[in-house]
Amino acid sequence: MTKDLGPKIPASEITSRDIYLSRRSFMGGTLAVGALAASSAWGVTPANALTFSQTAFPKPADAVTDRALATTYNNFYEFGTSKADPARNAGKFNTKPWTIDIGGEVAKPKTIGVEELLKFDLEERIYRLRCVEAWSMVIPWIGFPLSKLLAQVDPTSKARYVKFTTASKPDEMPGLSYRVLDWPYTEGLRLDEAMHPLTLLTLGMYGDVLPNQNGAPVRIVVPWKYGFKSAKSIVRIDLVADEPKTAWNSAASNEYGFYSNVNPAVDHPRWSQKRERRLPGFLANHDTEAFNGYGEQVASLYAGMDLAKFY
Amino acid sequence: MSATASHSFFTRPRLIIDVIKPLLFCFLLLPSLLIIYAIFFDPLLLGANPAEAILHHTGDWVIHCLLLTLAVTPLRRLTKWNDAIKLRRMLGLFSFYYVSLHFLAYIGFDRLFDFSDLAREIAKRPFILVGFLAFLLMIPLALTSTRGWVLRLGGKTWARLHRLIYAIAILGIVHYWWLVKRDITWPLIFALVLAALLAYRLFIIMRPASRRSVARGS
Numbered sequence: 001m002t003k004d005l006g007p008k009i010p011a012s013e014i015t016s017r018d019i020y021l022s023r024r025s026f027m028g029g030t031l032a033v034g035a036l037a038a039s040s041a042w043g044v045t046p047a048n049a050l051t052f053s054q055t056a057f058p059k060p061a062d063a064v065t066d067r068a069l070a071t072t073y074n075n076f077y078e079f080g081t082s083k084a085d086p087a088r089n090a091g092k093f094n095t096k097p098w099t100i101d102i103g104g105e106v107a108k109p110k111t112i113g114v115e116e117l118l119k120f121d122l123e124e125r126i127y128r129l130r131c132v133e134a135w136s137m138v139i140p141w142i143g144f145p146l147s148k149l150l151a152q153v154d155p156t157s158k159a160r161y162v163k164f165t166t167a168s169k170p171d172e173m174p175g176l177s178y179r180v181l182d183w184p185y186t187e188g189l190r191l192d193e194a195m196h197p198l199t200l201l202t203l204g205m206y207g208d209v210l211p212n213q214n215g216a217p218v219r220i221v222v223p224w225k226y227g228f229k230s231a232k233s234i235v236r237i238d239l240v241a242d243e244p245k246t247a248w249n250s251a252a253s254n255e256y257g258f259y260s261n262v263n264p265a266v267d268h269p270r271w272s273q274k275r276e277r278r279l280p281g282f283l284a285n286h287d288t289e290a291f292n293g294y295g296e297q298v299a300s301l302y303a304g305m306d307l308a309k310f311y
Numbered sequence: 312m313s314a315t316a317s318h319s320f321f322t323r324p325r326l327i328i329d330v331i332k333p334l335l336f337c338f339l340l341l342p343s344l345l346i347i348y349a350i351f352f353d354p355l356l357l358g359a360n361p362a363e364a365i366l367h368h369t370g371d372w373v374i375h376c377l378l379l380t381l382a383v384t385p386l387r388r389l390t391k392w393n394d395a396i397k398l399r400r401m402l403g404l405f406s407f408y409y410v411s412l413h414f415l416a417y418i419g420f421d422r423l424f425d426f427s428d429l430a431r432e433i434a435k436r437p438f439i440l441v442g443f444l445a446f447l448l449m450i451p452l453a454l455t456s457t458r459g460w461v462l463r464l465g466g467k468t469w470a471r472l473h474r475l476i477y478a479i480a481i482l483g484i485v486h487y488w489w490l491v492k493r494d495i496t497w498p499l500i501f502a503l504v505l506a507a508l509l510a511y512r513l514f515i516i517m518r519p520a521s522r523r524s525v526a527r528g529s
Contacts, residue, residue: 065359073359081494084358133492135360180493251493270436270490277420280355282362284421 050204052122052142057198059126060293062278065137067206069280074213075131076232077180078166078173085175086213093172095217095233104163104238107154114217117203120144124207125200125221130262130292132226134284135277141221142204147195150239155191159239162194163187164220164231181247187231188244188258189222190301198223198297224291224298226260257311261302262292266311327394335398339405342372343412362420369413374487374501376406377480381508388515400456403476407453410446438489445482448475480505 076086079093095114103109122142130136150162168184170176176183193199200221203210210216215232222229228248238244248256255269264274264287277284291298302310346365349356357364380402387395422429433443452473454460461469484505488498 069355069359077493081496083360135363137359178494178496267435270438272432277360277362279359280361282350282354282420283423284362285423 050118050122050142050207050209052124052204052207055123055125057125060128060138062128062138064126064140065279070137070139070205071211071214073279075133075227076175076213076215077178078168078175078183078185078233079213080175081178081180087211089174090212093167093169093212093216093233095212098217098235100218100234100237102149102153102237102239104240105156105159106239107156108152110153112149114203117149117201117218120148122203125198125223127200127221127223128292129221129223129227129230130276130288132228132256132260132268132273134268134271134273134275134288135279136286136292137279139205140207141200141202142207143200143202143221145197146199146201146220147197149201150195150237153239155239158241160191161240161243162189162191163238163240163244164189164234165236165238166231167233167235181251184235185231185247186245187220187229188240188246189229190243191239192301193222193298196298196301198294224261224294226256226262228256229260259302259307259310261290261298261307261311262288263290263307263311264288265290266308325394327397332398332401336401339372339376339402342368343409346412362416365416366413366420369409369416370487372409373406373413374480374483376402376409377476377483378501378504378508380406380476381480381505385508385511404453404456407449410449414443414446438486441482441489442486445479445486448479448482452476452479477509 072087073083074086075083076090079086079089098114099111100114100117101109101111122144124140124142126138126140128136128138164187166185166187167173168176189199200223202215202219202221203217205211205214210219215230218234219232220230220234243258246258248260249258262273267273273288275284276286276288278286289295346357346368349361350365354361357368380399383395383399383402387393418424418426418429422432433439452475455464455469455472464472484498484502487501488495491498
């Protein structure tokens with residue numbers, strides 16, 4: 001097991017059983033304010049558009065990437081396949097009004113508007129974003145744990161996975177006319193991954209609401225997985241019994257696994273994942289960390305799994 | 312080469328040698344100058360991922376130059392504009408110039424000049440291997456591009472050697488095709504252009520010998 005995770009996580013760093021169990025109870029479905037209370041004890045900071053608190057989750061050691069770079073270098077194929085396309089083409093994208101339908105294996109399906117999501121306790125989380133293309137940025141997201149939202153719909157015992165369906169509006173998203181992926185873009189997580197406190201339902205970045213090209217008005221951010229797992233511009237969330245089909249996995253399952261945890265020990269078939277380029281740097285000289293550095297928090301989710309097989 | 316001692320730009324400008332060739336030279340050099348300027352003075356001119364942009368731009372220019380080189384013969388035959396041959400060596404050498412920059416950027420930015428790492432990647436990744444092969448095959452062509460080498464090898468042998476460019480261009484486009492994640496638009500366009508340029512040659516070869524013209528450039 002340790003071998004699969006790479007040398008970066010000694011056994012001593014794997015989540016202790018106490019914390020693991022407390023997380024389990026947190027995942028049990030109650031609206032667990034306690035899990036994050038400690039992190040939001042600080043004063044609220046007024047920002048451009050969003051009000052949020054800081055978080056106790058550790059920040060990456062590296063400096064935050066310039067906003068100008070994080071908003072002009074995006075993979076968002078609905079607006080075009082080049083990195084510059086989303087910033088160029090997302091201007092027409094209308095995100096008001098916006099609702100998310102939540103359904104599937106839940107006791108209380110609901111439709112929730114973005115304005116209601118903004119009423120949750122928002123916090124800033126500075127996460128490293130590791131793209132499957134072997135580059136990374138450090139981004140201050142604003143949102144709240146997805147678990148808080150899922151708790152409101154009361155998943156049934158059959159719910160084992162969460163499926164995210166994202167916006168597909170051909171008039172506003174020029175990239176949809178090319179069938180490079182099966183539209184609408186879908187992504188998925190195992191329920192325990194979705195309920196993990198690191199999984200952030202995200203409404204803003206850099207103190208402001210999300211720009212269109214970064215997945216406005218609401219996306220998820222799953223920091224220990226490659227970036228494409230973090231679905232943008234979400235319109236629907238389904239709790240489901242079976243592993244859902246996901247866009248990149250359907251396109252090339254040998255290259256993009258359902259799990260897609262950041263893992264320097266498992267290469268993409270066409271390139272190495274051992275190192276990464278911290279943008280805007282030139283050199284691919286940062287060692288990629290198992291689970292993108294969040295192994296302490298999430299390694300326990302995969303205890304006993306062969307991560308080379310479930311890549 | 313028919314330049315006479317008395318030739319001067321002011322007395323008798325010749326379209327290819329005096330006008331098109333220097334203009335084309337500047338045009339083809341410009342992308343690399345912009346890249347070098349950006350590296351040293353303003354990397355963000357190249358966007359958030361300047362290293363990737365450099366790899367992509369230099370790679371694109373290798374393919375552009377190879378296709379231009381391969382377009383010379385069809386252009387010459389179809390237009391009877393024989394002087395076009397005088398551009399071919401320069402175009403070929405620009406292909407080599409850009410592939411050298413491309414390879415240098417790859418071993419520097421991606422492999423950090425770690426040659427054992429480079430060897431592992433070449434062995435492991437088919438698209439890297441194919442690109443590397445294309446680069447290796449271009450070296451003898453660049454070295455034998457001078458008139459001295461044409462004489463030393465003899466025109467026939469030289470021409471046969473330089474037909475390697477067909478394989479190089481195919482390998483280059485396969486390299487590009489295999490590396491893109493999903494959107495194959497550009498590799499497909501390049502492949503179609505290459506296919507047309509090669510099909511033209513096939514067409515010439517297949518025609519009855521009596522109708523072939525004397526010129527047998529590759």
